[in-house]
Amino acid sequence: MKTNKIFDDHLVKAKDTIAFKNNKPMSCFSGSAVPPTYMDITLADYIFDTDKGFQYFIEFVNKINDEAPIDCMNFGYPGMLPIGTILTWWSKVKIPGRELDENALWQVEEKMTMTESDYDILLNEGFDSLFAKIVPQVGDMADIQTFIKYHMESDVKEAQGYIDNGYPVLCSGAVVPPFETLCGARSMSQFFMDCYKFPEKVKEAQDIMLNKMKDDLTNQQFPEFVIGNWVGGWRGASALVAPKIWDKLVWPYMLELSKILIEKGITPILHLDQSWDRDIERFLELPEKKCILNTDGMTDLRKARKVLGEHVAFMGDVPAQMLATSKPEAVSDYVKRLLDDIGVKGVFVTPGCDAPANSKYENLVALHKTASEYN
């Protein structure tokens, strides 16, 4: 792909940051649902009119960049993202402009689709049989076809757009561990019960899903523009899951999937919602200086730095509620204190999880300005 000096410099800085060779923090944009709040487009059109939505997204990021330099993005434009969520979580998703108001954020509907006996389909007939049973129940297959077509036709074009505007996009996709998918399909409450009542069967099911994912990842030819992929940690958070479940059904899968990505030259970005403090030292099992922990403000990065040293880079972690309700001075103070305490090496400063749609514009500017000016 044709690059340019600004992009190349940012990419070098990003790679240096992952390897702890940077001298300044990376100012990293993350706010995929924010642009419609400040622009003349509904959230529904922004998500589904993908050519137009992409242009609005880039325009919004450039506007912030004019006031406060942005070095990179966590992830890019969320074209048709609710449909992608259906595919990875095996849950119904309520969509803006359809089930929801055209400016309401899409939301996963927490309902059980996969029955207890469906585990046997997975165990006896394999992953594809269960996928074929569950996914049509939670999503419109025509939407899914459109989603796939959109990515096949637009990924390279959009990647060139990011490059032309000088932004390396660190995450190009999400690897969703089996625990998370089963949580979506069974519903979190029911799946957690499964993990207590028949953990061995759940493990057997997850192993089948993992093997399928390993095969797919191993055979996948990643385009040259792909830098990293999320490895999701949502419902598997230490704060949510008892240690015996986490040790058996969460961490081994996140670790193995991360290692496969590294073998493929892709940086695992462990996207960690909620607190992972209890198990933070387990991240030392990841290959050194090859991964990023992307936290949301609930994991204690100060403790994490003490425990992990320069083993993995951090991406975070200005809390969503602060971006929505506080003043720019508070955001700036938060970023400064964070960097004072954990240092600048191996640090991407960004909103926790993703800046919420109702983030105050001036708070996003404050975040990036403080990160870029920090010495």
Added chain:
Amino acid sequence: MSIAEMLANLEDEAVMAEVKKQISDGVEPMKIFEACQEGMNIVGKKFQDGEYFVSDLMMSSAIFKDVSDVIKPLLGTEGEATIGKVVLGTVEGDIHDIGKDLVHAMLSAGNFEVIDVGIDAPVDSFVNALKENPDAKVLALSCLLTTCYDSLKATVEAVKEAGLTDVKIIIGGGPVDQSVVDFSGADTYGETAQDAVFIAKELM
């Protein structure tokens, strides 16, 4: 091992078997129920001490609900006594129910009567529930989306405008902290489902 200990250890089948055995042995149903509540108190303590996590709370709540379904019909009017009434719901625009349901379960286990107005609940549904239950002293609002802070605020304001000034309002959910209390005008917030029980007891 006692019922309380079994429940605290999350031994679902053992708890149910022992409950049924004690019922058939003629043990007073209220004593069995109190033993289950004692088990839930131990679970709450373990959670508070960092020994248990959310999945443990969910598992204990499920066990408690199952045994309550067996015991409560045997309690008669004695089983109707609670320590207070709480109106609970997820605010308008937000369809998340897991956190709300867990708070519901923990409050029930804590011997509160819970009036659950559901998810994506309009402002009026909270106000009406409070008016229909004038003995409800606490309103618990769940909010998982930062984009629904305005709904939180609107609900708090509507309750106050309706003259329900004696009702204490607690909020909870992933992105909720003191800054959201300040923004919404609620009285306080809880970080966990267990917090909701402690706070509700303090407010009664």
